[in-house]
Amino acid sequence: MSAELFFFYVFAALAAGSALAMVxxxxxxxxxxLSLVVTMVSLAGIYVLLRAHLVAAVQIMVYxxxxxxxxxxxxxxxxxxxDVFPPARLRPFKLAxxxxxxxxxxxxxAALAGHVPDMAAVPESFGGYREVGRALFTDYVLAFELVSLLLLAAIVGAVVLAKRRLEP
Amino acid sequence: MITVEHVLALSGLLFAIGALGALTRRNLIVILMCIELMLNAVNLAFVGFARAWGDLGGQVVVLMVIAVAAGSVAVGLGIVIALFRNRDSVNIEDVSLLKW
Structure with a gap:
């Protein structure tokens, strides 16, 4: 077992275990x-193993x-x-x-088996800030600008919701 | 060597855990956390396929999803605070006005 796979299993066990602990x-x-924090950081580790360094950094900073x-x-x-609320009970209907x-x-x-791609050979700089930044500001620049618009709407919405006293 | 199957298995497991929590828990804040967990599971699948095809589009989509998730958390927690002011509760059973 390669070191890469070993660390993948370590991070995967951490992520799944802390997700179960949260639920x-x-x-x-x-x-x-705090369990959710452990899940997020473990996922950032897996992103590094998958050569997504910028995404891993953003994951830790934002999430x-x-x-x-x-x-x-x-x-x-x-x-x-x-947390005083009991969880929903399982009924036969839900189990079905x-x-x-x-x-x-x-x-x-079963339909997916045999159709998953193998890992491609990628250059050393794959997933670094330079390559992702170039893709973000050339091919995907419209989506990037639309996200900035969405974030503005979210800021305004959050301020309005948290400030105003809603009529019952 | 990590394969796409490894990544998809973990992604599916995390998504199932998140969906289980979102459907069974009664605390609004925990439900929001479970939704974040499901978004993260999808992000993991995106990053795995970006690596498999050597295409950076998947990683760009993940950055967009992170931005959208941050916005949804800000608005969602704003709604939770507004609800708590009105009803003194974050139990989902007390907020069933739109349920039929």
């Missing part, structure tokens, strides 16, 4: 948010840095350290739906 944590919302701080901030602000979903997934995987 199954019924007592402490702050701890659930582990900004988004999760926002989550913890809101949990603290609303004083929700105790889950079984149907599993059958659909199995069919999808």
């Amino acid at each position: 199954s944590n019924l007592r402490n919302t702050v701890a659930a948010a 582990a840095g900004a988004v999760l701080v926002l989550f913890v901030f809101v949990v603290m602000l609303l004083n929700l350290r105790e 739906g889950a079984a149907l979903g599993a059958v659909g997934l199995a069919g999808f995987l």
